[in-house]
Every structure is written in structure tokens, then in C-alpha cells.
Amino acid sequence: MPANRLPLLILTMSILYIFIVPDDPFVFKLFFKLIPMAMILMYAFEQSGRWKSKTHWLLLCGLIFSMLGDGTIHWFILGLSAFLIGHLFYITGFLTRWNFSVSRMLYAIPVGIYAILFGRRLIQALNESGEQSLVIPVLLYILVISIMTWSAMMTGNRWALWGSILFVISDSVLAWNMFVSPIPNAAELIMLTYYSAQFLIAHSLFTIVKNSHRLVW
Numbered sequence: 615m616p617a618n619r620l621p622l623l624i625l626t627m628s629i630l631y632i633f634i635v636p637d638d639p640f641v642f643k644l645f646f647k648l649i650p651m652a653m654i655l656m657y658a659f660e661q662s663g664r665w666k667s668k669t670h671w672l673l674l675c676g677l678i679f680s681m682l683g684d685g686t687i688h689w690f691i692l693g694l695s696a697f698l699i700g701h702l703f704y705i706t707g708f709l710t711r712w713n714f715s716v717s718r719m720l721y722a723i724p725v726g727i728y729a730i731l732f733g734r735r736l737i738q739a740l741n742e743s744g745e746q747s748l749v750i751p752v753l754l755y756i757l758v759i760s761i762m763t764w765s766a767m768m769t770g771n772r773w774a775l776w777g778s779i780l781f782v783i784s785d786s787v788l789a790w791n792m793f794v795s796p797i798p799n800a801a802e803l804i805m806l807t808y809y810s811a812q813f814l815i816a817h818s819l820f821t822i823v824k825n826s827h828r829l830v831w
Contacts, residue, residue: 620657621813624650628809632802644685650809651681658816670819672707676700680812691751698755701762704815708765708774711822721767729760732786739793752789759785766815771822777814784808 628650635646655677662670679700687693733756740749759782766778784807791800 620653620660624653624657624809624813627653628805632805640688644688647805648681648684651677651684651812654809654812654816655681657813658819661816661819663820669707669710669822672703672710673815673819673822676703676707677812677816679703690748694751694755698758701755701758704762704778705758705765708762708769711769711771713768713770715770718767718770722764725760725764725767728782729756732756732789736789736793743793745793748793752793755785769818769822771818773814773818774822777811777818780807780811780814784811 627646631643631646631650635643637643655674658674658677662674666674677700679696683693683696683700685693686696733753736752736756737749740746740752763778763782766774769775784804787797787800787807788804791797791804797803
């Protein structure tokens with residue numbers, strides 16, 4: 615399948631899952647949930663080219679574990695663990711393309727501030743709801759996804775940057791909706807930002823190695 619057709623198919627199947635496929639039966643819904651990620655993974659392989667570097671393989675593994683997280687997030691800790699492993703692959707892959715600049719280093723400040731403020735609010739909500747057992751896993755995940763976002767910024771690749779930011783937005787909406795207070799249309803917002811995040815990370819595979827020697831943003 616030509617790579618230029620895949621983005622349109624990914625968009626079509628994402629919209630189908632988010633807005634049309636019914637919630638029941640669960641297996642039917644889950645099947646359609648995984649189709650866009652399977653297509654994004656196909657797109658990532660094509661974007662990587664024939665000769666894949668270590669960076670490509672690490673980011674591809676991140677996508678695979680994210681897909682496993684999609685399939686198991688109904689069992690929260692299991693899905694969270696899969697996503698955490700996926701982020702560790704993303705971090706390692708992005709750090710292989712470290713592209714230092716002072717301005718990008720400074721992005722660690724707003725990322726850190728957001729992680730601290732959001733983490734404090736989640737801890738409060740978890741303690742108030744009697745779900746203290748989730749405090750450590752959730753805080754660990756916040757730490758890891760924050761490092762993932764910063765490491766994506768340090769590549770200097772705009773696709774990786776925006777993909778990581780959308781990932782944070784998606785997970786923030788999910789966590790706030792689950793633990794703090796309901797958000798209108800949360801399910802749609804979570805999946806729209808999530809699929810967009812993964813697609814942009816997949817798209818970055820075409821340029822993240824090729825352009826790593828120069829500033830791309």
C-alpha cells in the first residue's frame with residue numbers, strides 16, 4: 615500500500631472508531647480501536663525506509679508497546695505498564711538523536727512545572743477517593759512521560775515535539791476525567807489527541823535521523 619494513502623486511511627478509521635463504532639460489544643469496540651494503531655505502525659515502518667537505524671527500531675518498539683497499552687488499558691495497571699515501557703523506548707530513541715541547544719534545554723522548566731502541578735492534583739484526588747494504591751504508578755508514569763516529552767524536544771524534530779505534546783494532552787485529559795472530575799466529550803478528545811500524537815511520532819521517523827545533524831525548528 616503506498617505510504618501516501620495510509621494517512622487518509624488512518625484518519626478514516628480513527629473517525630470511525632471515535633464517532634461511529636458502538637461501545638458494545640467490548641471486543642468489537644476494542645478491535646476497531648486497534649486498527650488505527652496497526653495502520654500507524656505500518657506507516658512508521660514505511661517512513662523508516664529500508665535500512666532502519668537503532669533510533670528507528672527503538673521508536674517502532676515504542677509504537678508496538680503503545681498498541682499493547684491500547685489493548686489492555688481496560689485493565690488499568692496492565693495498560694499503564696505497557697504505555698510506560700513504550701515511553702521508555704521513545705525516550706531511548708529520542709536520546710540517540712540528542713541535538714543540544716540552550717533554548718531546548720530550557721523547555722525542561724515548563725515541562726517540569728506542569729508535571730509537578732498536575733501530579734499534586736492527581737495525588738490529592740487519588741487520596742480523596744481512597745485509591746492510594748495508584749499514587750506511585752501514576753506518579754511514575756507522569757515522570758516518564760515528562761522525560762519523554764523533554765527528550766523529544768531535545769531532538770529538534772518538530773514532528774516528535776508535537777507528537778509528544780499531544781500525548782501529554784491525551785493522557786492528562788484521561789487522568790483528569792478518571793480521577794479528578796468529568797470532562798465533556800472526554801473519550802473523543804482523548805482518542806483524537808492520542809491518534810494524532812502517535813501519527814506524528816511515526817511521521818518523525820522519516821526525518822529524525824536524516825535531519826539530526828541540523829536544527830529543524
